[in-house]
Structure formats: C-alpha cells, structure tokens
Amino acid sequence: MDIxxxxxxxxxxxxxxxxxxxxxxxxxxxxxxxxxxAMDKNDFLKILITQLxxxxxxxxxxxxxxxxxxxxxxxxxxxxxxxxxxxxVADLVARSQAQNLLGAAVDVADGESMVSGIxxxxxxxxxxxxLVNGKYYDFSQxxxxxxxxxxxxxxxxxxxxxxxxxxxx
Numbered sequence: 001m002d003i004x005x006x007x008x009x010x011x012x013x014x015x016x017x018x019x020x021x022x023x024x025x026x027x028x029x030x031x032x033x034x035x036x037x038a039m040d041k042n043d044f045l046k047i048l049i050t051q052l053x054x055x056x057x058x059x060x061x062x063x064x065x066x067x068x069x070x071x072x073x074x075x076x077x078x079x080x081x082x083x084x085x086x087x088x089v090a091d092l093v094a095r096s097q098a099q100n101l102l103g104a105a106v107d108v109a110d111g112e113s114m115v116s117g118i119x120x121x122x123x124x125x126x127x128x129x130x131l132v133n134g135k136y137y138d139f140s141q142x143x144x145x146x147x148x149x150x151x152x153x154x155x156x157x158x159x160x161x162x163x164x165x166x167x168x169x
Contacts, residue, residue, distance in 0.1 A: 009121060012136045016123070041077050048073065091126055098128035098139045106130070107144035108137045 001084040048069055089110045101119045108130070121131035 009131055009136065011136070012129075013123065016125070016129075020125075040071065041080055044076055045075055094139060095124060095128050098122045098130060101130060101139075101142070101145065105146040106132060106142050107146075108132055109141045109143050110137065114143065 032096045099122050102122050104119050106117065106119055108117075115132060115135075115137070117133040119130045119132055120134075123129045123136070125129075130139060130142065
C-alpha cells in the first residue's frame, strides 16, 4: 500500500490559506505579547505616567530628568519604527529573491536528502515557498542555485572570457 505524503500545489495553497485564517482568528488580527518580551513604548509611557502621578509634591521631578526621559522615549519610538521598517524591507527582499528564482534550477534540502529541479512557481507572503518537482519548499531550504538549462543553450554560440581576461572586440 503506497501512501503519498506530498500535497499538490492547489492543496498546499488551500492549506496555507486555512492556516493563515486560523492564526488570524486566534489573535483577532492583533499581535500577542510574550511574557518575557522586551518592553515597548507603551510600557515605557506607563512607567513615566506612574512616576509622574506618584511623585512627591514637595520634591517634583527636575526639568532635566523629565527632558532626559522624554528623549529616551523619543529614541525608543524611533528605533521601534526603524526596526519595523527594516523588517518590511527584509520581507520584500526575501520575496524578490524568491521570485527571481522562477525558472531557475535549484537544489533544495528536504530533510536528509537534496532535491534538484526547476522552480515552477513561487508563492507570495511573508515566507515565500518554491514549487520544485510538484512539491512546495520554503525559500530558506534552497541550498544551490544553478543557471537555467534554457539560458545555457541560448548562449551556446558565445564564449565567456576567462576571469581576468580582457575582451578585445
């Protein structure tokens, strides 16, 4: 009895959509905060407000201290915004790199073995996947990228100069 453990491209796409929808329903579109996660700007603001509301009226906070804390808050907010922006850029770069592999010959790690084939399709999303030999693989599993066989035959009439050689045309 032979049981196939691989999904067709359509089944894989359907499963990915269902998983994404389920994950969104769990969080209601909100990000969840882990208990050991680093403090964010809202936590910093809560501490600052608590500090201001519980200060001794006979010894109010010095202007310099308040300005220093506001500067720290401003820096924290800018770093957070920059981090979010860099995360978006990294996602776009990963998607672009995955899309550039369309039609390329690749070697993909599949557990203990390597699978070689041509990238037939690329899925969009935060974690792009490549369709190789009828099975989807995560972009991070790509080990080797080779020149497409069709591109190699198109350039068969031309010779490439050796590295360091000068083309004298």
